[in-house]
Amino acid sequence: MEKELKYVDMVEQPISMHPKKFALWLFIVSVVMVFAGWTSAFIVRQAEGNWLDYDLPQIFWVTSGIVILSSISLHWAYISAKKDNFIQLRLGMSLAMILGVCFLIGQWFSWKALVASEVFFVGNPAGSFLYVLTGMHAVHLISGLIFLIIVLISTFRYKVHSKAMNTFEMATTYWHFLGALWIYLFMFLLLNH
Amino acid sequence: MATATVANHDSASHDHHDHEHHDNFVTKYIFTQDHKMIGKQFLITGMFWALIGGFLSILFRLQLGFPEMDLSFLRPLLGGWIDEAGKLDPTFYLALVTMHGTIMVFFVLTAGLSGTFSNYLIPLQIGARDMASGFMNMLSYWFFFVSGVIMFISLFIKTGPAGGGWVVYPPLSALEQAIPGSGLGMTLWLVAMTFFIASSLLGGINYITTVINLRTKGMSFSRLPLTIWAFFLTAVIGLLSFPVLFAAALLLVFDRSFGTSFYLSDIYIGGEALPNTGGSPVLYQHLFWFFGHPEVYIVLLPALGITSEVIATNSRKPIFGYKAMIISMLGITILSFIVWAHHMFVSGMNPFLGSIFMFLTLIIAVPSAVKVFNYLTTLWRGNLIFTPAMLFSIGLVSFFISGGLTGIFLGNSAIDIQLHDTYFVVAHFHLVMGSASFFGLMAGVYHWFPKMFGRMMDAKLGYIHFWLTFTGVYLVFFPMHYIGIAGFPRRYYSWTNFEFANMYTDLNMFVSVAAIITFTAQFIFIFNFFYSMYRGRKATLNPWRSNTLEWTTPLHPGHGNWPGEIPTVYRWPYDYSKPGAEEDFIPQTVPLSATPESNLPHEQELVKLELEIMKEDEEVLVANESKH
Ligand code: HEM
Ligand SMILES: [Cu+2]
Numbered sequence: 001m002e003k004e005l006k007y008v009d010m011v012e013q014p015i016s017m018h019p020k021k022f023a024l025w026l027f028i029v030s031v032v033m034v035f036a037g038w039t040s041a042f043i044v045r046q047a048e049g050n051w052l053d054y055d056l057p058q059i060f061w062v063t064s065g066i067v068i069l070s071s072i073s074l075h076w077a078y079i080s081a082k083k084d085n086f087i088q089l090r091l092g093m094s095l096a097m098i099l100g101v102c103f104l105i106g107q108w109f110s111w112k113a114l115v116a117s118e119v120f121f122v123g124n125p126a127g128s129f130l131y132v133l134t135g136m137h138a139v140h141l142i143s144g145l146i147f148l149i150i151v152l153i154s155t156f157r158y159k160v161h162s163k164a165m166n167t168f169e170m171a172t173t174y175w176h177f178l179g180a181l182w183i184y185l186f187m188f189l190l191l192n193h
Numbered sequence: 194m195a196t197a198t199v200a201n202h203d204s205a206s207h208d209h210h211d212h213e214h215h216d217n218f219v220t221k222y223i224f225t226q227d228h229k230m231i232g233k234q235f236l237i238t239g240m241f242w243a244l245i246g247g248f249l250s251i252l253f254r255l256q257l258g259f260p261e262m263d264l265s266f267l268r269p270l271l272g273g274w275i276d277e278a279g280k281l282d283p284t285f286y287l288a289l290v291t292m293h294g295t296i297m298v299f300f301v302l303t304a305g306l307s308g309t310f311s312n313y314l315i316p317l318q319i320g321a322r323d324m325a326s327g328f329m330n331m332l333s334y335w336f337f338f339v340s341g342v343i344m345f346i347s348l349f350i351k352t353g354p355a356g357g358g359w360v361v362y363p364p365l366s367a368l369e370q371a372i373p374g375s376g377l378g379m380t381l382w383l384v385a386m387t388f389f390i391a392s393s394l395l396g397g398i399n400y401i402t403t404v405i406n407l408r409t410k411g412m413s414f415s416r417l418p419l420t421i422w423a424f425f426l427t428a429v430i431g432l433l434s435f436p437v438l439f440a441a442a443l444l445l446v447f448d449r450s451f452g453t454s455f456y457l458s459d460i461y462i463g464g465e466a467l468p469n470t471g472g473s474p475v476l477y478q479h480l481f482w483f484f485g486h487p488e489v490y491i492v493l494l495p496a497l498g499i500t501s502e503v504i505a506t507n508s509r510k511p512i513f514g515y516k517a518m519i520i521s522m523l524g525i526t527i528l529s530f531i532v533w534a535h536h537m538f539v540s541g542m543n544p545f546l547g548s549i550f551m552f553l554t555l556i557i558a559v560p561s562a563v564k565v566f567n568y569l570t571t572l573w574r575g576n577l578i579f580t581p582a583m584l585f586s587i588g589l590v591s592f593f594i595s596g597g598l599t600g601i602f603l604g605n606s607a608i609d610i611q612l613h614d615t616y617f618v619v620a621h622f623h624l625v626m627g628s629a630s631f632f633g634l635m636a637g638v639y640h641w642f643p644k645m646f647g648r649m650m651d652a653k654l655g656y657i658h659f660w661l662t663f664t665g666v667y668l669v670f671f672p673m674h675y676i677g678i679a680g681f682p683r684r685y686y687s688w689t690n691f692e693f694a695n696m697y698t699d700l701n702m703f704v705s706v707a708a709i710i711t712f713t714a715q716f717i718f719i720f721n722f723f724y725s726m727y728r729g730r731k732a733t734l735n736p737w738r739s740n741t742l743e744w745t746t747p748l749h750p751g752h753g754n755w756p757g758e759i760p761t762v763y764r765w766p767y768d769y770s771k772p773g774a775e776e777d778f779i780p781q782t783v784p785l786s787a788t789p790e791s792n793l794p795h796e797q798e799l800v801k802l803e804l805e806i807m808k809e810d811e812e813v814l815v816a817n818e819s820k821h
Contacts, residue, residue, distance in 0.1 A: 019325035019406045026398040030436045037440030037483070041476055045455075050471050122452040124471045129455075132444070 024170050028177050031140060035133070035181065039188050042129050046192065052124035056189055057113035063106035064186050067179045070099035074148075078172050084162050086155065093152050096175065100145050103182075107134055126193075133185050137178070144178045147171045224335075226327030227752040231334050232313030233645060236638070238341065239305020240719070245345075246296035247712045253289045256281045258705025260687050274353070283686040287356035288374045290684055292348065294359030295382070299389055300344070302492040302630045304337050307393075307431075310495055310637050311400045311424040313645065317743035318418050320409025320759045323752070325402040329395050336392035340385045347381035355382035358684060360485065363456040363477050367448045370462050379449070383442055390435045390442075397428040397435075404428075409742075410810075411762035416781065418741050418766045419512060422519055423498020426526045427491050433530065434487035441480035448472070475540050482533035489626050490529045494522065496633020497564060497593075500586040502766075503636050504568055506739045507583035508575025509777050511767035514567040521560035528557045538606040539613045547606040554604040561597055565590060576770070576777070580737065581655025582640035588663045589632040595667075596625025599674065614684075617677025620670045628666045635662075638722070643736045647748045648729030654721040658714060665711030672700050740766045740780045761810070763803060764796075 045051075077092025111131070114120075119127040151171045154160055160168045225231060252271075255262060263279035264271075274285040312330065316323055324330045347354040356374025357366035361382065369376045404417075404425045417425075444455040448469075456477045457469035505512040512518065534542060534550040568590045577583070599621040602608050612618060635658075642650045676697055681688065688694035735744040742762070746754050760782040768779040774791035784807065785792055786800045 017406060019402045022406060023325060023329070023398050023402045026401055026432060027394075030394055030398075030432055033433055033436035034440045037437040037480060038444075041440070041444070041455075041480055044479060045473055045476050048473055052471075123454070125453070125455050125473075126471075128447070128453045132447070136443075 018166055021166065021170055021173070024173060028174070031177075031181070034136070035185070038129070038133060038136075039185075042133075042188075043192065045125055045129070050124070052119070052126040053193070054114075054117060054119045054127065056130075056193060057110040059106055059110045059113060060186055060189075063103050063110065064183060066099050066103045066106060067182050070096045070103065071176050071179045073099060074172050074175055078168070081155075081160055081165060081168055082162050086158070086161075089160070090152065090155055093148060093155070097145060097148050097152070100141060100148075100175075104138055104141060107138055110134065130189070133189070137182055137185060140181070141178050144171075144175050147174060224331060226323070226331050228312045228316050228324045228327070228330060229645070229750065229752075229754075231330050232309050232311075234334050235304055235308030235312060235337070236645075238338065239301050239309060239634075240722075242296050242300040242305065242341065244715070244719075246293050246301055247715065249289045249293040249296070251709055251712055252281070253286055253293070254705040254708045256286055256686065258702040260689050281686075284356055284372050284374065285353055286686045287358075287372065287684065288353045288378065291356050291358050291361075291374070292344075292354050295344070295355070297627065298359055298488065298492065299386070300337075300341060302627070302634070303393065303488070304389070306495050306630060306634045306637075307424065307427055307491065308334070308337065308396060309634075310420070310499060310641075311396065311428065313641065314420055314743065315400055315403050315424055316407070317644070317746065317750075317754060318421050318741050319404060319407065319412050320742050320755075320762065321403060321407035322754055322759070324399045325407060326399055330399050333392045333395035333399065336388045336395065340388035340392060343381050343385040343388065347378050347385070350377055350381070352376045352378055354378040360481055361445070362481075363445060363448065363474055364460055367445060367457055368460070368462070368467075369449075383446055383449075386442060387439070390439050393431050393435050397431040400424055400428040401432065409759045409762060416762055416765045419501035419515070419518055420495075420498040420741075422522060423494045423501070426522050427494045427498075430487045430491050430494070430526055430529060434484045434491070437480060438484035438488075441477060441484065444480075445477065475537070475542060478537050478540055479533070482536045483530070485536065486533040487529045489622070490525055492626055492630045493633075494525070496589060496630040496636075497522075499633045499637040499640070500568065500589050502739075502741070503582045503586040503640050504571050504590075505767050505769060506640075506737050507578045507580055507586075508571050509578070509769045510571055510575040511769055511771075512567065513570040513573075514563070515765070515767060517563055518567055521563040524560040525557065528553065528560070532557055535604055535606075535609075538609045544606070551604060551606045555601065558597070558601055558604075561593070565594055565597070580639065581650070581652055581659055582636045582737075584656070584659045584663075585632045585636035585639060588659065588666075589629045589636065591663075592624045592629040592632065592666070596621055596623075596629065600625060611680075612677060614682055615677035616673040616681045616683055619683050620673035620677060623670045623673075624666070628670070632662075635659075635718070640737065641743075642722075642725065642729075643732035644743055644746075646726050646729070647732055648725050648727075649732050649736065650725040650729060651721050654717055658717045658721065661714035661717070662711060665707055665714060668707035669704055669711060672704050676700060676704075735780075738776075738778050740768060740778055742781055745780065745782055758814075 073092050074096035075092075077089050077096065080086075080088035080092055111134070114127065114130065119130070121128055121131040148171050151160065151168050154167065221227075222230065225234075252267070255264065264275050264281055265279040267281075268275045271281075271285070274282045276282060312324070315321070344354075352373040354374060355361060355366065355378045356372045357363075357379065361379070365371050366375055366379050404421060408417075444453075447453040448455050448457055452468070454469035454472035456474050457467065457472040458474075459470060460467045501512055501518060532550060532554045534546060535554040538547050538550075572587070599617065603612055603618065603621055639650055639655055642648070679693065679697060681694070681697070732748065734748060737744075742760060745760055747756065762781045763784045764779065764781055766781050768774070768791075770777045771779060771788075771791045774788060779788060779791070785796050785803055786807075789797070789800075792800065
């Protein structure tokens, strides 16, 4: 039996950043560490020799372009949301998501190209690493897509507007991060194969 | 029924939409989002696992101390793992060691320690209503719970639980043909650990966000209790290291289930070569220990934080070197990421690299020594009050010294050639990590029990528990140094085939008996804990006369912690026995302007500033009240 308690909050709390946004950044840090783990393992393993040499699929250039375009569209959506232009907001988001799906399809074709040049998931770790890096990046990208879909639905309920940008900003942060992560992985692979 | 009106502290919306909050049994005790209850859930679950983990160690100690013993009486429990002649199955011995290590390191000293005290104390000591996200916090506990259920099930499957040691090195852990435990048992281990990693990350993200964003007014980083600093840095280490364990484990999953060769190469089984080529088991060790060494500090730092708090309070003295404590914890945090290869000196790694890691490893002794020095100087000439929590904290310092010294030997790559994988290592880490952290956990429970349950634990039983455990730990682990130097390898089922081992039969027997007594002594604690929960003496609001914020809450704080305003903080938490002050402690909530008699010159200057801020606050408050 507890007493009836009335809790009242002070208006001001020393809050430096929206806690959920901050948590998202921490989550991004942990994703960075996962990929840092794999790319370091890649380098360590490569240094030991017995490393299959193969050409990276050319389609990576295309998918990298797509990922950049996708981020640009989302940024356009972001600017539109700040101006409360809902048509452009939804257009920009949809475009970003369609480009995201195109990216995934492109990555799938890169796997086909790898198989065609006899680089398999099961075999020399040089190939296996490539599949793990691209595959796990794709898994994260799908989670980003789901996040965007949820936000897109909420735009139809007018929950996203210039005064309520938090969730949308989190989705864009995550999406840009995933784009940047791919560019990093691609650069890494270009420099280390 | 607790009916509390909890104001929402979403920073985005500063308005006050108070909502009624009716708890039923399920939302109060099971799927609770109250950090205090979640902390208790972690504690009780951790205690459950400690008993299981301890019991497993007794089983293998029986085998080591009494190799000829007839273990048939264990058959009702272990079934087929005890053979016709009453002997323990050798592969099951390995499974026992593996499960003991996994359970103790992860479930007891990571989840049971960080999970309990970070959850319980962070909001209470920084002055917050709850964690940044109560939902994520709840998820964190339930992921841990699921992880535990899976690990528990793996104990009972036909092929036995994982048997490759808590470090699960491939190829042993990667190939089903290697030992029975590497089949389904290992799969369950990996699934359980995935849940565990998710749980730790959810918890850690919450701890960091809360400490950074939800501190009450006046609670600057330079006024944080050292407990909070420790929990905060622990969470940072976890955030950076657990993902790497996940990365390592996923590659292991691919090797086990999809036929890749990240860690496997040129392996022959029954004369037949496996198809895997090109993998590197050393790669796994690098990834694992990049996580594994920081993990040992994840286990230790919270215990050190608790110790700082308990020792300062019960010495009635400010902690010696507050800033030095923080800097050395920061140093440990950073250094813990660049010493991992000291676990791999004899793995075939480049010896030059070994020298570099030896150098870095020895540097970590410096911040560790600073901390020990500061504990001792805090105790020095203090008005010591020997509560059970204080005794356990002093015990921790003792183990940290005796176990840390052996670390310096192990850190020398040349000496480690002799000592690696012997009982010397077992002695080292059971003192410095196992026992020290366990004592930190106990100190925390004895110290914060009155806050958790509103009643006191029995001190006499606490003393008996302490002395039995303290002497027990040394009796168990000290002789292991000698056994290790003599060359006994760890994780061996039996040494009866080695001539030299005969000399040490008695010593091993002695260790086993001591282990059984020490384990039994823990039931005194279990009894004390549950008895005091219902029958203990009613606690006063601030039984240890402590300065930190948690003691300003009601005896049974509701969800939201403080009725009315969250208190503002005006000073650091270690104003004990301040010259001139009336009492020998000044809580953090007492303004400097209220204690002119004890203020130091620079504090006197702050008084003016403080008065101005308080006036402003008053205005806000009045405006606030009129809105209601
Ligand atoms: C003075 C500081 C320390 C030094 C120089 C040091 C050094 C070492 C070295 C070189 C090893 C590897 C021994 C071997 O396997 O051959 C080792 C093992 C270990 N250390 Fe320490 N250590 C120190 C402090 C600590 C602390 C504070 C903890 C935990 C809180 C800890 C936990 C462990 C554990 C768990 C192992 C064994 C892991 C295993 O193989 O299962 N050490 N230490
Ligand atoms: Cu280490």
